[in-house]
Amino acid sequence: MGNNKQLTSQSEDFSAWYNEVVLRAELADHSPVRGSMVIRPWGYGIWEHMQSALDTMFKETGHENAYFPLLIPMSFIEREKEHIEGFAPELAIVTRAGGKELEEPYVVRPTSETIIYSMYAKWVQSYRDLPVLLNQWANVMRWEMRTRLFLRTSEFLWQEGHTAHATAGEAEEETLLILKLYRKFMDEWLAMPPITGLKSDSEKFAGAVNSYSCEALMKDKKALQAGTSHFLGQNFSKQFELTFQSEAGTEEYAWNTSWGVSTRLIGGVVMTHGDDNGLVIPPRLAPTQVVIIPILAGEETSGVLEKADEVLGRLKKLGVRAKIDSRDNLSPGAKYFEWERKGVPFRVEIGPKDLQNEQLALVRRLTPEGENRKAFLPETEAITKLPEKLEYFQDDLLEAARTRRDDSTVRGVNSFGELKEAFDSGAGFVYTGWSGNPAVEDTVKEQLKATIRVLPGEEFLSESSPRKCVSGDTDSVTEVVWARAY
RNA sequence: CGGGGCGUGGCUCAGUCCGGUAGAGCGCUGCGUUCGGGUCGCAGAGGUCCCCGGUUCGAAUCCGGGCGCCCCGACCA
The missing domain is CATH 3.30.110.30 (C-terminal domain of ProRS)
Known part of the structure; x- marks a missing residue:
């Protein structure tokens, strides 16, 4: 890497390609903390679009956001037998604080079932208090032996939904509702079409009755567990006295679900769409959808920049996330390579010739079959058609990924x-x-x-x-x- | 925790066998030039050679000890 302008090709070494592209597209970097990464603005921007799409979907289905503490009393984690057995090896534990040894150690949350259901127990008295449908956006920590940027790091960002219901049937319905929601999100936003289904016992979540999963196929033919939705039965409610008085007047344990997706999805998008030139970011996730490169040649410099500004304004009005790369220390070619590596869906070039002809050069990150890479289009046409071209691009990515998966x-x-x-x-x-x-x-x-x-x-x-x-x-x-x- | 490899400017690495004033490419800064697929030229900045100890007139290089990182195997969103 380093001085090599080319990335290692996917066919030569997919895993090296992945590592290089994540670093060189500036999605993330290794931090001084073993196994923990820094998510850089380009990567975090993608995450923000994922978050906002999911957040909207959660709210549309009746969920609300809340926040629970980072530290969980050790005794809570230990209460559910399978749960502690599953997580014990990867817990980070706080034993000292305020200059002295703690009476009871705290666990840095690897997931929040225990602390959340202990609180639900406090809030729920009657069937009228159910269901409880909460989600939290949070970081969690699982001490991993071998880590890889986004795919497996000790600390990662995710959302975890936790619900409580009066009946098993309702909780099972919720589990499947979320599984379906995840699948829709992955199809429509990530263009990463998963197959979904039930996990076998050996792969299910520690403490669940059963787990459903979204499994996506990466370009190297390996599967990525991209999201999970768990039916927890009464396993946790029994341990945390999460009971309610039923309509009939009897005391019952509530039925729970939990579900989550994480920043791992970013790694999934990289491995679903990326190619030897770098990332390919689905337009709906791209922090910048269109980059405008002014060709600053000869005497026309100021005219070109003015035009670039005008085009930027018109694109923004159409709801397109665009920006101008006006750096004067890089040649246009260098900028092309850089933005392609970062996976920006479209590039607009504006040069002196275009000013004269009232046209723009438009280049798509992946050229569709039978088209020229660079299309010179009348200015207004280029601008007004970009929103739908972005949609087509999004659709094409989904189609291609689906075909790859099925093939x-x-x-x-x-x-x-x-x-x-x-x-x-x-x-x-x-x-x-x-x-x-x-x-x-x-x-x-x-x-x-x-x-x-x-x-x-x-x-x-x-x-x-x-x-x-x-x-x-x-x-x-x-x-x-x-x-x-x- | 087993097996392998590596620590030298910001990055990738050469130099270590065979001790003798610390190098290259890329990146960075300045000036000029160029700009429609990784422009070019000139000038410049930047290093406790992982750490500690030893051998030696002299150690990046040899010896001893330590630390850190990466890769491969057993667990995992």
Whole structure:
């Protein structure tokens, strides 16, 4: 890296490509704290668009934001047995504060179920207080052994929704509502179409009855768990005395759900759309959607800059996020490379020739099939068509990602040998039958490094369901989707 | 925690075997030039060679100890 102007190509070393592009597109940087990153403005800008889209969707479905503390009493975390077993190895614990040893250590939240449901217990008396539908935007900490920018860092940003309901049915409905919401968000905003479904027991959230997941396929054919929605049953409400008086007058434990997506999504977008020239940011997420490069040649400098300003104003009026790159110490070519690396969807060039001809040069980050990379369009046409061109670009990205996903999906695999063959020949998602026996998962994981990503939801099931478990030994009880995963 | 590698200007690294005044490219600053796909030229700034100790007239280089980081394997949004 460093003095190399070219990025390592994806085909040569996808993982090196990822690391380089994240750093050189200035999404994030390594911090002095082991395993923790700094999210730079370009990366944080993307996160802000994700946040605002999700936040709107949460509120449209009746949720409200709140904030709970960073530090959680150790005894809270320990109360739910599976929960503590799952998180114990990755807890950061505060034992000293104010110059002395604490009586009870605090855990830096790895997730907030315990402290949140302890508060709900205080607020809920009757079925009339239900449901409680809260979300918080927060940072969490999980001490990871191996970290990668965005994909796995010790501290990360996320949202965690936590709800309490009077009945199991309502809570299950909520879990699925959010799963659907996440899927819609990933389709429409990230152009990263996930498959969704239920997690197998070995992959479910520590403390949940069951977990649903959105699994997206990256360009290297590996799956990324992009969002999860958990049905918690009464596991936490029983530990935290989250009870209410039912309509019939009996005392009942509430039913909970929790769900979250994190800054990991940024890594997902990078690996879904990026290419050898750098990032490709879906227009709806792009902090800058259109960059205007003035060509400052000859005598026309001031005229060109004036025109650039005028174009900027007109684009902004149309709701396009545009900016001018007027730095005078870089050649236009250098700027092209830089903004392409950063993944800006469109570039407008304005030079002396264009002033004369009342035209603009328009370049799309990915040139559609059969089009010239650089199109010279009448000025007004170029400007007024940009909003819809941004939408087309967004749609094209989704379409391309969906095609990639489906093209690398293999269905109807009936045996361990076929499963291996599928992965050996570059499959992403592979559908097989499964007996439900965890030993099969262990074998596949050990030998093929693939895991069950989900028991696919209805809309992803194969047309005819498999008869045999992939192990070949027994009948299948459910179809499952295997992949190598991040 | 096992296996491998590396610590030298902001970045990537050469120099270490074989000790002798600390280098390159990129980046940065200034001036000029150029500007429609990574302009060019000139001038310049910038280094406790990871740390501590030893050997030596002399250590980035040799010896001993320590620290840190990266990569590969077992856990994970």
